[in-house]
Amino acid sequence: MMKNFIILLVLIATFAPSAFADSSKVLDVQKLKTPAGIEVWLVQDKTIPVISMSYSFDGGLAYDPDDKPGVGRLVSILLDEGAGDMTGQEFQSSLADNSIDMKFTAGRDAFYGRLKTLKANKDVSFHLLALALNKPRFDGDAIERLRNANVTVIREDMADPDWLVEHSFNGMVFEGHPYGAPALGTLDSMTKITKQDLLDYVHAQFGRDGLKVTIAGDLSREEATKAVDDVFATLPAQAEQLDEKAPEFKSTGKTIMLPINAPQTYISVGEAGLKRTDKDWAAATIINYILGGNSADARLTREMHKKRGLTSVVTSTLTGMKHAGVIQASFTADNGKVAEGLQALRQEWTRLATDGATDEEVQAAKAYLTGSLPLELTSTSSISDHLNELQREGLDSDYINQRNAAINAVTTPDVKRVSARLLKPDNLTTIIVGQPPGFSADIMLDHPPGMAVPQQK
Amino acid sequence: MRFFKIITAVAFGLLMAIPAAEAKDFNAETFTLKNGLQVVVIPDHRTPVVTHMIWYKFGAADEPRGKSGIAHFVERLLFRGTTHVPDGQFSLIVKKLGGNENAFTTPDYTAFYQDVALPHLPRVMEMEADRMTNLVLDDDQVAAERQTNIEERRERIDAVPQAAFQEQLRSVLFINHPYSTPAIGWRHELEGLTRDDAMTTYKTWYAPNNAILVVSGDITAEELKPLAEKYYGDIPVAEVPERNRPLPAPLVANMQVVYKDPQVGVPLVIKAYRAPRGSDALELLTEIAGGGMSSRLYKDLVIDQHLAVSGGTDYDPISFNDTSFSLYASPAPGVSVQKLEAALDQEAAKLADAGVTPEELKSAQHRLIATRFYYLDSLQGPAILFGRALASGFDISYLENWTDRIGKLTVPDVNKAAKTLFAPESIPVTGFLLPSGATASVQNKEPLTPPPSFTGGER
Numbered sequence: 001m002m003k004n005f006i007i008l009l010v011l012i013a014t015f016a017p018s019a020f021a022d023s024s025k026v027l028d029v030q031k032l033k034t035p036a037g038i039e040v041w042l043v044q045d046k047t048i049p050v051i052s053m054s055y056s057f058d059g060g061l062a063y064d065p066d067d068k069p070g071v072g073r074l075v076s077i078l079l080d081e082g083a084g085d086m087t088g089q090e091f092q093s094s095l096a097d098n099s100i101d102m103k104f105t106a107g108r109d110a111f112y113g114r115l116k117t118l119k120a121n122k123d124v125s126f127h128l129l130a131l132a133l134n135k136p137r138f139d140g141d142a143i144e145r146l147r148n149a150n151v152t153v154i155r156e157d158m159a160d161p162d163w164l165v166e167h168s169f170n171g172m173v174f175e176g177h178p179y180g181a182p183a184l185g186t187l188d189s190m191t192k193i194t195k196q197d198l199l200d201y202v203h204a205q206f207g208r209d210g211l212k213v214t215i216a217g218d219l220s221r222e223e224a225t226k227a228v229d230d231v232f233a234t235l236p237a238q239a240e241q242l243d244e245k246a247p248e249f250k251s252t253g254k255t256i257m258l259p260i261n262a263p264q265t266y267i268s269v270g271e272a273g274l275k276r277t278d279k280d281w282a283a284a285t286i287i288n289y290i291l292g293g294n295s296a297d298a299r300l301t302r303e304m305h306k307k308r309g310l311t312s313v314v315t316s317t318l319t320g321m322k323h324a325g326v327i328q329a330s331f332t333a334d335n336g337k338v339a340e341g342l343q344a345l346r347q348e349w350t351r352l353a354t355d356g357a358t359d360e361e362v363q364a365a366k367a368y369l370t371g372s373l374p375l376e377l378t379s380t381s382s383i384s385d386h387l388n389e390l391q392r393e394g395l396d397s398d399y400i401n402q403r404n405a406a407i408n409a410v411t412t413p414d415v416k417r418v419s420a421r422l423l424k425p426d427n428l429t430t431i432i433v434g435q436p437p438g439f440s441a442d443i444m445l446d447h448p449p450g451m452a453v454p455q456q457k
Numbered sequence: 458m459r460f461f462k463i464i465t466a467v468a469f470g471l472l473m474a475i476p477a478a479e480a481k482d483f484n485a486e487t488f489t490l491k492n493g494l495q496v497v498v499i500p501d502h503r504t505p506v507v508t509h510m511i512w513y514k515f516g517a518a519d520e521p522r523g524k525s526g527i528a529h530f531v532e533r534l535l536f537r538g539t540t541h542v543p544d545g546q547f548s549l550i551v552k553k554l555g556g557n558e559n560a561f562t563t564p565d566y567t568a569f570y571q572d573v574a575l576p577h578l579p580r581v582m583e584m585e586a587d588r589m590t591n592l593v594l595d596d597d598q599v600a601a602e603r604q605t606n607i608e609e610r611r612e613r614i615d616a617v618p619q620a621a622f623q624e625q626l627r628s629v630l631f632i633n634h635p636y637s638t639p640a641i642g643w644r645h646e647l648e649g650l651t652r653d654d655a656m657t658t659y660k661t662w663y664a665p666n667n668a669i670l671v672v673s674g675d676i677t678a679e680e681l682k683p684l685a686e687k688y689y690g691d692i693p694v695a696e697v698p699e700r701n702r703p704l705p706a707p708l709v710a711n712m713q714v715v716y717k718d719p720q721v722g723v724p725l726v727i728k729a730y731r732a733p734r735g736s737d738a739l740e741l742l743t744e745i746a747g748g749g750m751s752s753r754l755y756k757d758l759v760i761d762q763h764l765a766v767s768g769g770t771d772y773d774p775i776s777f778n779d780t781s782f783s784l785y786a787s788p789a790p791g792v793s794v795q796k797l798e799a800a801l802d803q804e805a806a807k808l809a810d811a812g813v814t815p816e817e818l819k820s821a822q823h824r825l826i827a828t829r830f831y832y833l834d835s836l837q838g839p840a841i842l843f844g845r846a847l848a849s850g851f852d853i854s855y856l857e858n859w860t861d862r863i864g865k866l867t868v869p870d871v872n873k874a875a876k877t878l879f880a881p882e883s884i885p886v887t888g889f890l891l892p893s894g895a896t897a898s899v900q901n902k903e904p905l906t907p908p909p910s911f912t913g914g915e916r
Contacts, residue, residue: 047503050834089751089760096751097820099827118827145759148789149766156722159892217834261719263616295552296545312608332612364553371555374506375572378836 026374026404029387029397034225036233038208041387041397042224043216045380049119051217052380053129053227054388056110058210061178062242063111063201068193069450070185071201072106073150074143078198079104081142083131088142091128100125102132108179109322110392111205116381119218122227130231133206138198151190154182164448165266165330165433168258171449173270173429177247179324186451207239208232214388217380246323255430257441258448265338265434269345270328271427276320276393282406283418284318284327289365290357290415291348291423292316292329297364299348300329310341320393327422338436346425353423356416370404481857482829483839486678488685492694493666495847496685499673499839507578507674508837510570511585512844514669515662517642518564518635518777519700526642527658529562530606530650534659535569536560537598539591542584544598554580564640565777566848572836575675582688589663589692592656599652607648610641618718618890619725626714626888630729630781634705664695669847673840702778705731708884719893723766725787726797727888728805730878732782735774735851737862738874739782743772744821745813745871746804747784753817754784754804764792764800777849782878794889809879812872826860 032040064071080095080102082088095102101116102125113133117125157163167182174180185193211232215224249272274284292300292315300314314331333341357365377383390399432441486498517528538544551558556573558581571581614620624639631637642650670689672681708731732739746753747770758765768786784805788797832838846856877883 045503047501048830048833050830052834089756092749092751093820096749097823099824099831101831116831118830141760145763145766149759151790152723152766152787159720159722161720263611294557296548297552309604312605312612364549367553368555371574371577372557373555374504374574375555375557375836378501378504378506379834381834 026400027377027383027387029400030221031397032221032225034229034233036208036229038211038213038228038232039391040224040228041214041391042219042221043214043383043387044219044221045216046218048380049218050380051115051117051119051122051125051215051219052384053115053213053215054112054381054384055114055211055213055232056107056112056388056392057205057207058110058239058392059205059242060107060109060111061181061183062109062244063205064106064178064181065197068185068189068197069181069183070150070189071193071197072111073184074147074193075136075198075201076104076106076111077146077150078138078142079132079136081146082137082139083128084135084137086131088137088139091132094124094128098124100128102129106183108183110210112388114381114385122219122223126227126230130234133202133231134234136198136202138195140195143195143198147190147193150184151187154184154187154190157184158448158451161260161262161266161433164258164260165268165431167448167451168256168431168433168445169268169270169328169429171451172251172254172256172431172443173249173326174247174324175250175449177245179247179321180449182448182450188452203236204240207236209238211235212388212391214384214391216383216387244323249324249427249429251429251443252427253429254442255432255440256443256445257432257439258445259435260433262434263335264332265335265432265436266330266332267338267341267433268328268330268431269342269428270326271424271429273318273325273327273422274320275322275325277395278320278325280414280418280421281320283410283414284422285369286362286365286407286410286415287352287357287419287422288316288318288327289369290361291352293365293368295364295368299352300331300345303348304331304341304344308340308344310337310344314345322393335434335436338432338434338439342430346428349423349425349428352419353425354420356419357412359412362410362412362415366407366410369407373400373404482860483833483843483856485839485843485853485857487853488678488682490665490685490690492690492692493664494668494670494685494689494692496670496678496681497672497843497847497853498676498678498681499671499843500675500677501673501833501836501839502675504836505575505675506572506836507575507672507676508570508572508840509578509581509585510568510671510840510844511589512669512671512848513567513662514667514697514700514848515567516563516565516777516848517638517640518702519662520635520638520658523646524650524654524658525638525646526606526610526640527650527654528567529641530602530647531655531658531663532560532562532567532569533602533606534594534599534655535588535592537602538593539588540593541587541591547584547588550584551581556581562640564636564638566845568844568848570837570840578672578676579684579688582684586688586692589665589668589689592659592663594652594655596652599650599655603647603650606650607644610644610647614639614641615644618716618721621718622714622716622888622890625716626727626729626886627781629712629714630708630731630886632706632708633703634778635702636705636778636780660695662697664697665689665692666694667697669844671840671844671847674836700777705779708886711884712886714886714888715891716889717891717893721890721892723787724794724892725785725888725890726794726801727783727785727890728798728801728885729781729783729888730805730883730885731779732772732878733779734776734849735855736772736874737774737859737866738871739772739878740774740825741818741821741863741866741871742808742813742875742878743770743782744825745817746770746808748821748824751820753808754786754801757804758786758797758800759789762800763789764797765789768801775845775849775851794891798887798889805879805885808875812875813868815868818866818868818871822864822866825863829860
């Protein structure tokens with residue numbers, strides 16, 4: 001009897017996928033509203049007893065005081081160092097004993113958090129998170145300890161050429177705007193930040209109006225609704241409003257050098273791009289893939305690496321933020337090959353802007369970009385993070401399921417038109433970190449933007 | 458998400474009845490083809506994608522003397538052409554399928570993988586099987602790839618002080634054992650690698666009976682078997698040498714590795730001990746001693762004594778030969794690296810003499826047991842785990858019984874392992890990574906990230 005029953009199940013099961021699977025749907029995203037009015041996106045999956053909750057508050061770097069960058073960073077590493085009645089060590093022990101992964105990140109446009117936990121430990125997990133967000137302690141000894149730890153990270157960054165080139169780009173292009181500020185703070189700001197700054201940051205930013213919550217994993221609608229209100233409902237209804245402005249791009253067309261003592265040179269080149277909500281975003285993702293995306297056949301890779309051996313890796317990235325976008329390419333080169341590398345890069349930038357791409361290139365880009373989407377969604381945390389970003393950008397909960405259609409709708413003429421709109425070689429800002437001999441720059445830096453080293457005591 | 462396919466997995470699990478062990482942490486299914494290719498399937502039906510990996514039981518520690526880097530060099534050359542796939546097309550074809558792919562070489566194995574949507578699995582299997590035997594190389598290709606390979610070494614090791622430091626430290630720790638040779642190879646030997654070296658290595662080690670196929674994702678063993686037979690089943694068996702490696706020589710002198718570089722922001726101190734492979738007790742010990750902000754090292758050195766800004770331990774049980782257990786920390790402002798080194802010695806002595814507490818053990822057991830679910834909550838996680846373990850000479854039960862064994866260990870078990878690890882005759886190698894011009898008391902630095910280990914949750 002039992003055996004027959006199992007065989008029957010197998011037969012049903014074997015035929016089921018073709019009959020039932022809805023291949024056009026990447027994820028089934030449910031949209032909920034809690035009694036406290038918080039919007040939640042939920043992707044239920046009961047196969048593994050794990051829950052990931054990603055959430056974010058509007059704001060991010062803009063909430064750091066101008067003269068004290070790094071307040072958000074310190075908040076992000078101190079929220080799990082004691083809350084309510086629990087000391088830092090009690091809080092940390094409870095996280096460890098219950099295998100809870102609780103993370104916070106002060107990002108450019110938002111303050112992000114993610115909780116990953118086992119279903120069996122969900123109650124204690126949500127309780128700890130509620131404490132951390134509603135009643136952080138910011139005890140003096142924890143502040144001192146993590147301030148020191150953060151200073152070491154800043155020192156390490158300042159010795160790291162990859163970080164220097166990235167920060168110098170943002171610092172120069174977004175000079176005077178929060179996007180250009182050093183997110184981890186500076187050696188100087190770390191000496192000034194007080195407990196009150198941390199409390200002010202939390203009270204100003206953690207409001208329910210700018211909150212987006214996404215959950216993936218083994219949690220029902222009812223459980224999700226309750227959990228979200230248990231954590232977030234007691235936060236203020238409204239965050240403090242900021243007067244946010246879009247940045248003006250600075251140093252456009254300029255070459256900027258930060259000399260360091262290194263065996264090779266680190267280079268980043270970029271200009272204004274598009275926001276994710278732009279009607280040409282899908283075309284821009286195709287253009288970025290063709291230019292310098294994740295393929296051995298990308299134009300920059302073909303020309304600079306394969307054909308001319310000017311670098312071993314060159315990649316381009318397209319970044320969409322709330323108030324701006326950037327398209328950027330980065331590579332490292334022998335000190336003697338920097339000028340030739342830059343020339344090759346500008347040549348490819350110009351060629352794509354002028355002539356657009358071939359049908360074959362557009363097809364290959366679409367095939368990769370559409371085909372690889374499910375590969376980005378293979379864990380509860382990758383799903384909740386990915387969706388939270390879409391939710392944050394004001395996109396529809398079904399956007400993930402329409403995204404591939406948007407990519408496929410882009411034509412080769414669209415790519416040509418948007419390339420001309422997006423790629424303007426004369427606007428490129430070039431950052432050189434290193435000491436290429438005989439290379440002249442428009443601007444010479446003696447320290448990373450906004451990060452003068454304080455006088456030694 | 459896809460309810461009916463989940464029933465398939467459960468039902469087949471009952472029917473096929475090929476339990477790898479009594480306990481089943483990962484519910485892996487396994488079979489072996491007639492030519493000796495071992496196949497492992499870890500079903501995960503949440504998303505219609507798979508990761509397809511082939512693992513060769515051949516790594517840098519199996520290379521002939523004087524040919525360091527040949528394992529990694531051959532890995533690179535496998536992305537050139539075969540009799541069926543033209544030069545450089547392998548990666549492009551996978552990209553056009555919407556897939557991601559790569560390869561990696563370590564001292565113990567060489568592995569290749571592709572992540573693709575389920576319908577494209579047969580195509581990547583066909584191509585991976587093809588390059589197990591049909592590699593085509595000419596001297597020009599080898600010469601070009603040799604240059605790029607040297608370039609890769611320069612970028613990854615020579616230009617990265619943390620990597621160059623680790624390389625030197627291992628060369629001392631594993632003296633006379635091939636783990637003392639870096640997997641990427643020494644530069645002067647990379648310059649001399651030839652097409653013949655590559656082809657000899659390829660023909661010696663690349664064979665179905667020396668490989669493990671691991672597939673994780675939206676598929677079962679029942680569904681994979683005909684595909685495995687179709688694409689890999691006809692590849693002939695080859696005679697593959699034993700993996701005989703010389704044993705490490707005893708460490709009798711106190712050795713220090715000091716590395717200074719302007720790109721080091723703050724110092725790092727490491728005490729590296731030789732340690733047995735596959736020790737559950739040491740996995741628990743590393744979790745207790747150095748697993749995060751509630752660990753021994755962090756509490757003692759960072760919170761209580763204010764000597765360090767960060768610190769931890771590193772032990773990876775999955776290794777073909779005996780491996781290492783390290784304690785590391787970065788000093789707090791104004792603390793000398795010598796003082797910090799003494800504090801690390803103190804921690805080792807405390808663990809050896811007083812051992813761990815029942816509370817520490819219980820908490821660490823809970824955490825390790827939970828990582829099983831975190832592994833399952835990823836596509837590649839369990840596949841990499843199985844590939845690494847099997848290619849390093851463990852069997853499936855090592856992983857399937859893992860949480861069961863971890864849960865049964867007692868305080869005396871862990872204490873005994875700690876006592877042996879830190880015994881007076883076990884001499885560690887001490888490493889100092891310092892900013893250029895640094896003296897004994899300089900500022901501090903975040904530690905280098907230790908390699909992903911079995912105990913790490915998310916990769």
